[in-house]
Amino acid sequence: MFQQILDATNRLQGFVHQTPILSSLTLNKMIGAEVYFKCENFQRIGAFKFRGAFNCISQLSDTEKQRGVIAFSSGNHAQAVALVAKLLGIKATIIMPSNTPQVKLDATRGYGAEIVIYDIETEDREEVTAKIQNKHGYTLIAPFNNTHVIAGQGTVAYEFLDKVPDLTTLLVPCGGGGLLAGSAIAAKGLNSSIRVIGVEPELADDAKQSFESGKIVTVPVSKTIADGTRTTALGHMTFPLIQQYVDEICTTTERAIIEAVKFHLLRMKIVVEPSGALGLAALLSKSIEPKGKVGVIISGGNIDPPVLQNILGE
Amino acid sequence: MFQQILDATNRLQGFVHQTPILSSLTLNKMIGAEVYFKCENFQRIGAFKFRGAFNCISQLSDTEKQRGVIAFSSGNHAQAVALVAKLLGIKATIIMPSNTPQVKLDATRGYGAEIVIYDIETEDREEVTAKIQNKHGYTLIAPFNNTHVIAGQGTVAYEFLDKVPDLTTLLVPCGGGGLLAGSAIAAKGLNSSIRVIGVEPELADDAKQSFESGKIVTVPVSKTIADGTRTTALGHMTFPLIQQYVDEICTTTERAIIEAVKFHLLRMKIVVEPSGALGLAALLSKSIEPKGKVGVIISGGNIDPPVLQNILGE
Numbered sequence: 001m002f003q004q005i006l007d008a009t010n011r012l013q014g015f016v017h018q019t020p021i022l023s024s025l026t027l028n029k030m031i032g033a034e035v036y037f038k039c040e041n042f043q044r045i046g047a048f049k050f051r052g053a054f055n056c057i058s059q060l061s062d063t064e065k066q067r068g069v070i071a072f073s074s075g076n077h078a079q080a081v082a083l084v085a086k087l088l089g090i091k092a093t094i095i096m097p098s099n100t101p102q103v104k105l106d107a108t109r110g111y112g113a114e115i116v117i118y119d120i121e122t123e124d125r126e127e128v129t130a131k132i133q134n135k136h137g138y139t140l141i142a143p144f145n146n147t148h149v150i151a152g153q154g155t156v157a158y159e160f161l162d163k164v165p166d167l168t169t170l171l172v173p174c175g176g177g178g179l180l181a182g183s184a185i186a187a188k189g190l191n192s193s194i195r196v197i198g199v200e201p202e203l204a205d206d207a208k209q210s211f212e213s214g215k216i217v218t219v220p221v222s223k224t225i226a227d228g229t230r231t232t233a234l235g236h237m238t239f240p241l242i243q244q245y246v247d248e249i250c251t252t253t254e255r256a257i258i259e260a261v262k263f264h265l266l267r268m269k270i271v272v273e274p275s276g277a278l279g280l281a282a283l284l285s286k287s288i289e290p291k292g293k294v295g296v297i298i299s300g301g302n303i304d305p306p307v308l309q310n311i312l313g314e
Numbered sequence: 315m316f317q318q319i320l321d322a323t324n325r326l327q328g329f330v331h332q333t334p335i336l337s338s339l340t341l342n343k344m345i346g347a348e349v350y351f352k353c354e355n356f357q358r359i360g361a362f363k364f365r366g367a368f369n370c371i372s373q374l375s376d377t378e379k380q381r382g383v384i385a386f387s388s389g390n391h392a393q394a395v396a397l398v399a400k401l402l403g404i405k406a407t408i409i410m411p412s413n414t415p416q417v418k419l420d421a422t423r424g425y426g427a428e429i430v431i432y433d434i435e436t437e438d439r440e441e442v443t444a445k446i447q448n449k450h451g452y453t454l455i456a457p458f459n460n461t462h463v464i465a466g467q468g469t470v471a472y473e474f475l476d477k478v479p480d481l482t483t484l485l486v487p488c489g490g491g492g493l494l495a496g497s498a499i500a501a502k503g504l505n506s507s508i509r510v511i512g513v514e515p516e517l518a519d520d521a522k523q524s525f526e527s528g529k530i531v532t533v534p535v536s537k538t539i540a541d542g543t544r545t546t547a548l549g550h551m552t553f554p555l556i557q558q559y560v561d562e563i564c565t566t567t568e569r570a571i572i573e574a575v576k577f578h579l580l581r582m583k584i585v586v587e588p589s590g591a592l593g594l595a596a597l598l599s600k601s602i603e604p605k606g607k608v609g610v611i612i613s614g615g616n617i618d619p620p621v622l623q624n625i626l627g628e
Contacts, residue, residue: 020334020336022334022356025358041583042336042582042583044339046583265585266585266619268356269355269356269360269584269585269586269615270583270584270585271579271580271583271584271585272583301583305580305626305627306626308626309623309626309627312619312620312622312623312626313619313623
């Protein structure tokens with residue numbers, strides 16, 4: 001799998017942004033460690049999801065490309081698939097729930113994707129998707145349970161350790177586990193002694209429960225502010241990889257997440273979505289004892305303006 | 315003067331952040347040019363002012379350093395002088411108006427400076443400053459009307475063109491003119507054909523009036539949202555440099571400034587204070603016709619949370 005991440009790194013050259021790595025002297029002094037942030041909020045579409053989608057879609061056969069792709073997502077994966085399809089001249093259909101904010105509908109449509117809205121009260125997402133998929137022969141691009149997607153997400157950590165090889169610890173937000181699994185494989189491949197820690201909200205701790213019990217645990221849809229981690233369970237492909245390559249999963253409170261978003265915004269001057277701020281939240285709330293050089297992956301920066309307004313008022 | 319900027323660049327090594335240069339594919343497509351942003355919002359204290367303060371204070375004589383420094387400012391210059399003094403082990407006294415927001419008082423005090431508050435209704439800032447200065451023998455660190463300060467600010471453009479030498483145009487926010495004068499000298503020294511354009515709010519267009527009339531014009535204190543440019547006039551040192559090295563001064567509306575802050579925030583994922591967003595405001599509102607590679611200096615990112623909340627609600 002490490003080789004697939006290397007291949008993905010080459011495949012993504014020229015399409016993906018080499019996102020900057022930032023640090024904060026104020027933070028380092030506060031917590032007594034050297035913290036480096038890999039800023040995927042500066043990635044195309046504002047999140048790491050572009051990497052996995054590109055690595056996956058660009059490897060489809062010509063026939064599959066001619067038919068088109070389909071995905072269901074109301075968030076960053078939707079925009080990632082839409083933009084990649086546009087760049088590669090492929091038709092994309094995105095299935096979105098009826099409660100998707102207008103701004104996300106517009107952004108996805110802005111990349112030229114066709115949007116199909118399903119009623120969350122009366123329709124089943126999978127059924128809607130399968131029906132359209134079967135009719136047109138579209139290829140489904142899964143958000144995390146797909147080897148090429150996982151390998152693509154792993155390029156984040158690969159780029160990160162290529163620039164800062166001697167990280168002792170790597171903190172990675174965890175939703176469905178694609179970013180965490182891919183990053184853990186890449187990080188351990190480059191530096192076998194690095195500790196890789198997944199971070200998720202206390203309110204959506206399915207990964208921690210799964211990791212500790214040794215089987216995939218499903219939780220109800222969470223109301224956590226970290227909307228990118230509301231996935232109810234790890235995937236059957238991401239879970240075993242996380243078991244094998246990740247050292248620990250820790251959780252953070254909603255309060256810590258909000259404080260982390262504010263610190264990123266007001267002290268570091270960067271916009272980070274709540275899911276993207278999980279690593280800093282774990283550090284600020286001392287869920288993790290930092291030692292030496294700590295790497296934190298900021299997964300994305302797509303935050304709705306009203307949510308940001310509320311956080312600023314806290 | 316160009317030599318002084320080179321010297322300042324060496325002097326600042328290891329103290330100043332080499333701030334990143336960012337760009338936005340979305341913006342480039344929107345306006346049909348390649349735009350590069352030099353992000354001084356990521357500078358220490360969140361603004362370029364650290365550079366000038368460091369270049370100035372570090373060159374004081376030992377006697378002057380032993381006595382201490384004094385400055386008046388409610389904004390970024392206050393924090394810059396306070397932090398530089400702290401780093402160099404020098405006592406700093408900052409004179410701040412009684413209406414300074416608590417957050418700025420705290421930040422400046424946080425760097426270990428002594429704060430003296432004067433009553434804006436009944437006291438005169440210069441008199442208060444002179445009295446303390448004379449009593450203790452402090453050296454006054456002017457915010458822009460000082461050669462070493464101007465040379466320090468010029469290092470922004472020096473670093474910028476060192477990385478992107480073939481800029482055709484450089485847009486620089488203009489308040490008292492220290493950043494504009496220093497940057498123009500640095501830019502023309504490295505690339506004689508570059509066009510350097512100062513940008514200020516329509517509501518505080520003293521620099522434009524001065525530039526066009528050939529003498530320093532003073533305007534009343536402006537209510538522009540770009541609080542870093544509320545200075546009522548250019549300095550007697552910055553004005554002739556601006557006349558000699560700057561090609562044009564253009565103005566932007568308050569609406570354009572707000573739109574630019576929002577674009578930086580929601581599309582580029584960076585926090586930029588209104589004064590720092592003047593360059594983008596000029597581009598978005600087509601006050602400037604961009605050609606080829608356009609450089610924009612983002613001067614800082616220190617924005618009060620309530621102001622940011624209001625802008626998000628616009």
